[in-house]
Amino acid sequence: MNANEQKLCAVSEMDASCRVPLLALFGGAALWLVAGLALSVLASLTFHKPDLFADCACLTYGRLQPAANDLILYGFCIPAALGVVLWVFVRLSQAPLCLPLLPVVGANLWHLGVIGGTIAILAGESTGFTWLEYPRIASVLLLAAFVLVALSIFGTFGWRHHRELHVSHWFLLAAMLWFPWIYAAANFFLVICPVRGAAQAVIDWWYTNNLLFVWLALVGVGIAFYFLPKFAGRMLYNHYLALFAFWTLIIFGTWCGIPQGAPVPAWLPALSTVAAALVIVPIVAIAKITLKTVRGSHAQCKGGPFCYLKFGTAAFVLSSALYIVQACPHFSRTVEFTWFGPAQTQLQLLGFFAVVVLGAAYELLPRVMGFELPYPKVVRFQHWCFIAGLALLVGSLAAAGVVQGMKLADPKIGFEQASAATLVAFRVSTTGLLFLLAGSLLFAANILVMTARWKFGLLKTCLAAATAPLEIKEVRS
Amino acid sequence: MNHDISNPKPHATAHPMVPIWVISLTVTLIFLAGVYFDHHSGWFDARVYGPYANAEQVQMYQPLAGAEAERLHGKQVYDAVCGTCHGADGMGMAGKAPPLAGSEWVLTKGFKRLTEIPLAGLNGPVTVKGQSWNASMAAMGAGLNDKDLAAVLTYIRSSWGNKAEPVEADDVKAIRAELAGHAMINGETELKTIPE
Amino acid sequence: MKSSLPIFLAVFVALGASFGGFVFGSISQLGTAKQTLVLNSTETYPVQRTGNATLGLQVYRANGCAACHTEQVRQEGAACELVLMGAGKKPDAVAEVLKEIAPAGGEFSANDLPKTLLRGVTKETADVAADKISTAGGKAEIHISAVGSDISRGWGIRRSVAADYLWDYPVQLGNLRAGPDLANVGVRLADAGIQLRHLYAPRSTVEKSAMPPFHFLFETRKIGATPSPDALPLTGTFAPPAGYEVVPTEDAKNLVAYLLSLRADVPLYEAPFTTAGPAATPTNAPVAAAEPK
Numbered sequence: 017m018n019a020n021e022q023k024l025c026a027v028s029e030m031d032a033s034c035r036v037p038l039l040a041l042f043g044g045a046a047l048w049l050v051a052g053l054a055l056s057v058l059a060s061l062t063f064h065k066p067d068l069f070a071d072c073a074c075l076t077y078g079r080l081q082p083a084a085n086d087l088i089l090y091g092f093c094i095p096a097a098l099g100v101v102l103w104v105f106v107r108l109s110q111a112p113l114c115l116p117l118l119p120v121v122g123a124n125l126w127h128l129g130v131i132g133g134t135i136a137i138l139a140g141e142s143t144g145f146t147w148l149e150y151p152r153i154a155s156v157l158l159l160a161a162f163v164l165v166a167l168s169i170f171g172t173f174g175w176r177h178h179r180e181l182h183v184s185h186w187f188l189l190a191a192m193l194w195f196p197w198i199y200a201a202a203n204f205f206l207v208i209c210p211v212r213g214a215a216q217a218v219i220d221w222w223y224t225n226n227l228l229f230v231w232l233a234l235v236g237v238g239i240a241f242y243f244l245p246k247f248a249g250r251m252l253y254n255h256y257l258a259l260f261a262f263w264t265l266i267i268f269g270t271w272c273g274i275p276q277g278a279p280v281p282a283w284l285p286a287l288s289t290v291a292a293a294l295v296i297v298p299i300v301a302i303a304k305i306t307l308k309t310v311r312g313s314h315a316q317c318k319g320g321p322f323c324y325l326k327f328g329t330a331a332f333v334l335s336s337a338l339y340i341v342q343a344c345p346h347f348s349r350t351v352e353f354t355w356f357g358p359a360q361t362q363l364q365l366l367g368f369f370a371v372v373v374l375g376a377a378y379e380l381l382p383r384v385m386g387f388e389l390p391y392p393k394v395v396r397f398q399h400w401c402f403i404a405g406l407a408l409l410v411g412s413l414a415a416a417g418v419v420q421g422m423k424l425a426d427p428k429i430g431f432e433q434a435s436a437a438t439l440v441a442f443r444v445s446t447t448g449l450l451f452l453l454a455g456s457l458l459f460a461a462n463i464l465v466m467t468a469r470w471k472f473g474l475l476k477t478c479l480a481a482a483t484a485p486l487e488i489k490e491v492r493s
Numbered sequence: 494m495n496h497d498i499s500n501p502k503p504h505a506t507a508h509p510m511v512p513i514w515v516i517s518l519t520v521t522l523i524f525l526a527g528v529y530f531d532h533h534s535g536w537f538d539a540r541v542y543g544p545y546a547n548a549e550q551v552q553m554y555q556p557l558a559g560a561e562a563e564r565l566h567g568k569q570v571y572d573a574v575c576g577t578c579h580g581a582d583g584m585g586m587a588g589k590a591p592p593l594a595g596s597e598w599v600l601t602k603g604f605k606r607l608t609e610i611p612l613a614g615l616n617g618p619v620t621v622k623g624q625s626w627n628a629s630m631a632a633m634g635a636g637l638n639d640k641d642l643a644a645v646l647t648y649i650r651s652s653w654g655n656k657a658e659p660v661e662a663d664d665v666k667a668i669r670a671e672l673a674g675h676a677m678i679n680g681e682t683e684l685k686t687i688p689e
Numbered sequence: 690m691k692s693s694l695p696i697f698l699a700v701f702v703a704l705g706a707s708f709g710g711f712v713f714g715s716i717s718q719l720g721t722a723k724q725t726l727v728l729n730s731t732e733t734y735p736v737q738r739t740g741n742a743t744l745g746l747q748v749y750r751a752n753g754c755a756a757c758h759t760e761q762v763r764q765e766g767a768a769c770e771l772v773l774m775g776a777g778k779k780p781d782a783v784a785e786v787l788k789e790i791a792p793a794g795g796e797f798s799a800n801d802l803p804k805t806l807l808r809g810v811t812k813e814t815a816d817v818a819a820d821k822i823s824t825a826g827g828k829a830e831i832h833i834s835a836v837g838s839d840i841s842r843g844w845g846i847r848r849s850v851a852a853d854y855l856w857d858y859p860v861q862l863g864n865l866r867a868g869p870d871l872a873n874v875g876v877r878l879a880d881a882g883i884q885l886r887h888l889y890a891p892r893s894t895v896e897k898s899a900m901p902p903f904h905f906l907f908e909t910r911k912i913g914a915t916p917s918p919d920a921l922p923l924t925g926t927f928a929p930p931a932g933y934e935v936v937p938t939e940d941a942k943n944l945v946a947y948l949l950s951l952r953a954d955v956p957l958y959e960a961p962f963t964t965a966g967p968a969a970t971p972t973n974a975p976v977a978a979a980e981p982k
């Protein structure tokens with residue numbers, strides 16, 4: 017074999033080593049995305065027809081909405097991201113995946129935890145803390161699963177041939193350390209050994225910010241900084257600026273999160289406001305790096321993974337801008353406690369993170385599986401489904417939030433009147449969710465068919481090996 | 494997509510530095526952040542909540558002076574010292590103490606005689622609101638300081654439907670000085686000799 | 690950069706800082722807090738909730754009420770009022786001072802007391818004016834009240850502070866107002882009957898309410914020998930079929946006990962006030978209780 021063929025062999029061997037872990041992670045994740053969006057649709061129907069689930073305790077809005085949110089975050093976002101990160105590390109290290117059994121076990125534990133947690137929430141056993149509703153048992157499973165996957169990632173990192181660190185190494189390795197710390201700490205101080213009084217709320221806000229803002233940014237930007245240069249066919253713009261963005265993101269971003277009107281001493285919201293202002297720096301830096309890397313490249317995207325990543329990174333900049341604006345005291349007075357907050361969260365989760373991970377998944381899956389996507393045209397269609405769905409969902413909720421906030425600020429306007437203004441927005445946002453649901457079904461279809469085709473291929477190989485005629489060997493006399 | 498494994502190119506351009514505008518933006522924001530924190534945080538004091546900027550402002554907004562606080566103070570003293578016998582509702586208790594609500598001895602224009610009762614003590618027969626009482630009251634006010642006694646007298650003169658002028662701490666001081674060493678007031682006969 | 694050690698250090702420093710600051714800082718300040726005193730009183734605050742109310746908090750948590758309701762009142766400022774209580778022995782001197790402080794107040798008359806001289810001023814201004822009046826021999830009172838859109842809306846008389854949540858686990862602050870704030874709902878809607886009917890059929894108490902009905906917290910059963918005293922007085926489309934009554938379950942009763950225990954209306958050192966501000970605009974007041982047939 018000549019050198020080129022050797023290289024290709026090595027690449028396909030690396031990719032093949034990820035196959036089972038990635039399918040385990042993506043398969044479950046795709047199903048959870050569909051389930052989460054379906055539950056979100058059901059939850060939003062409550063605003064059109066409140067009587068819908070009056071008799072059913074497990075479908076009441078207060079249980080549906082947290083279950084849906086957690087399914088999207090813990091069910092889809094984190095495992096799918098871990099899958100992409102595994103593959104990115106394999107490619108960056110140019111070595112096969114280390115200890116591939118660990119992520120497989122981890123994936124199964126994770127999905128088990130998500131099932132248990134979702135059932136618990138719908139049964140009324142949620143912990144009562146936002147974004148941390150899964151009860152103790154499910155949390156332990158999730159933490160253990162994450163640690164197993166992280167071990168494999170660290171192992172793969174340790175096996176790397178070229179010792180120079182890529183920018184994505186910084187972002188993604190930090191993320192692997194970040195999540196276990198915040199998850200374990202939050203569960204310890206809120207569920208296992210609860211603290212007293214308003215300290216619970218502070219720790220919940222600390223956890224939510226560090227997960228939904230910092231962790232998602234670290235992983236999403238890390239993935240984007242790996243893929244974007246490859247798609248654009250150029251180098252990542254300014255290594256030092258990227259590292260500067262990393263440092264400022266983790267140093268300042270971790271202090272955001274306490275809302276302005278919170279019933280806690282003034283220094284807590286003041287620190288968060290200050291941190292939100294300072295976090296402008298890494299966001300601007302990331303925006304500049306992305307623009308300079310992508311603009312002027314001659315690569316076409318045609319609704320493919322490159323488009324996903326461009327859209328996702330743009331959504332990141334927008335959702336971070338909304339997050340920063342929400343922390344500004346003057347604006348926060350109007351939009352705090354309105355639908356503006358959920359709009360920003362949905363933009364961050366679905367608009368930025370889910371899109372980036374889906375784009376990366378579509379790019380890496382054909383390489384890992386060794387064959388093309390079963391429905392390649394669907395990728396472009398799904399891209400437009402997501403853009404339309406997000407525009408409708410986020411746009412309507414954000415507008416509703418601002419209008420609701422302005423009306424609530426005027427005490428002469430009754431509460432019902434202020435809420436009535438949001439009803440129109442809900443019709444639009446439910447439509448947006450339906451678009452997103454359709455897009456997620458397309459992804460699930462791709463994954464499931466790929467898994468089925470691979471398993472069928474395995475089966476065929478086994479059968480062929482079992483039924484092949486025996487070789488007749490000459491016996492030298 | 495490139496899969497160049499053998500000769501790893503540098504994956505990112507390396508301009509010599511982080512651009513200067515990013516650094517200056519960071520420094521400016523840090524400065525503004527410091528100013529904001531100084532004005533709005535109360536410097537980690539657990540008792541400072543927005544909208545108050547610092548501990549001094551919270552302290553300033555405490556409703557210390559004012560008739561309401563004094564009245565509350567008077568009520569506290571009354572409940573602690575007088576209420577057991579005269580009743581929390583000022584209606585008195587049979588065999589123990591006459592009522593203060595609507596009492597002609599309380600609702601006087603002046604307050605000299607009223608102040609002398611707790612300062613010196615009172616025993617012997619007294620008629621209050623048409624009823625005859627023959628209890629004995631120790632000098633319950635002798636142990637109170639001027640401020641407390643003034644507050645409780647003001648309280649009984651403005652509660653339970655009573656409406657009479659308040660009593661000042663300075664007046665109590667003067668009356669106490671005048672009264673020094675006086676024995677218990679003996680019944681209504683002696684009480685009537687004291688000017689109101 | 691070849692080693693990954695700086696990454697570990699970066700995470701340790703950055704996350705360790707906010708972990709120490711927010712988590713341990715808040716635990717040391719708020720997590721070790723004890724009961725505090727009501728302002729100018731010997732009463733302790735907060736009083737622990739009754740057993741039923743504590744169980745009700747768990748029903749609140751299990752049904753995710755915090756997904757639509759907040760339990761925190763915000764405050765934007767504090768305003769003072771200066772009220773002249775007495776003219777003392779020198780009404781002319783007081784009148785002179787009044788001309789200086791409140792020139793628009795018109796002629797001062799000793800029969801016109803108590804008279805509000807200044808409204809919506811800062812404490813410094815009020816203190817200076819009160820000082821001038823007392824030097825002139827008069828008596829003035831300063832009334833401090835909390836100001837904000839939540840407060841004008843009648844959702845509270847002061848902002849919520851950490852002491853309000855001392856006994857709660859889990860603290861259900863909420864972060865979305867799809868429904869009104871509940872921090873003082875025990876003061877605002879002190880009637881258990883209205884609360885129960887609102888839970889069973891929100892539109893029977895508040896027209897056009899978007900709140901889902903919680904039928905599963907109630908039991909619709911055949912009326913026995915006599916109607917149950919707990920049965921809800923429902924009319925019209927909300928009433929159960931003839932011969933049936935709607936009775937609250939233990940969960941519903943506990944939840945209502947919890948809601949009735951929600952109040953944050955005493956002045957504290959952190960959130961002082963002496964009086965309620967100008968009358969709050971009543972909003973979303975429930976429809977007057979329909980007479981039971």
